[in-house]
Amino acid sequence: MTTNFLRNALVVVLTAGSLQAIAQFTQAPLPYAPEALEPSIDKTTMEIHYGRHHKAYITNLNTAVVGKPEEKLSIDALVKGITKETAPAIRNNGGGHWNHTFFWNIMAPSKGGMPSGELAAAITKEFGSFDEFKNKFKAAATSRFGSGWAWLIVKDKKLVITSTPNQDNPLMPVADVQGVPILGVDVWEHAYYLKYQNKRPDYLDAFWNVVNWDKVAELYAAASK
């Protein structure tokens, strides 16, 4: 209730006697404490990642959409509407906002382990085994040159592993492989450098300890209807 009120209040502010729309896109609270994913993801990294990087994407997105059609869109609709002609500031910051919101929600403390039910069956069917899936996902994440993301998506009701550069994601029509993300990992150095330095593979190994497979299963069920 309070959150909704604040969100609505932020949309419109009175400036010099005229109504001006600002801050359409807002940052949801982190769904757990910044230290909750220790030791896999350290507190300082989470504080900077959520509090500075993600926040900056939103601030910059709100600036970039002023007076543009994207100003009135949901973040989902904005991301799904990105084309080669979209202004880079909207593509990069819109993707950055969507991707980070997604990322916080597919992780949780005291999680990890293995998927179960239909998701587990689909992973085995598509990749041979859970371990084989993890190997292929890690390979996609380690081989993404520079900054980007690795994803597990649902494409034509099948599971596919892919990766995107920068802050692109598979919902964007500009992505090489399009589909609905159900799992994703941030491989920008800002996601792991403080704790893991240049050892991206070690960060990826630790990532499995904090994956919220219940959430991934929920996304899988919705995407494969």
Ligand code: MN3
């Ligand atoms: Mn990031």
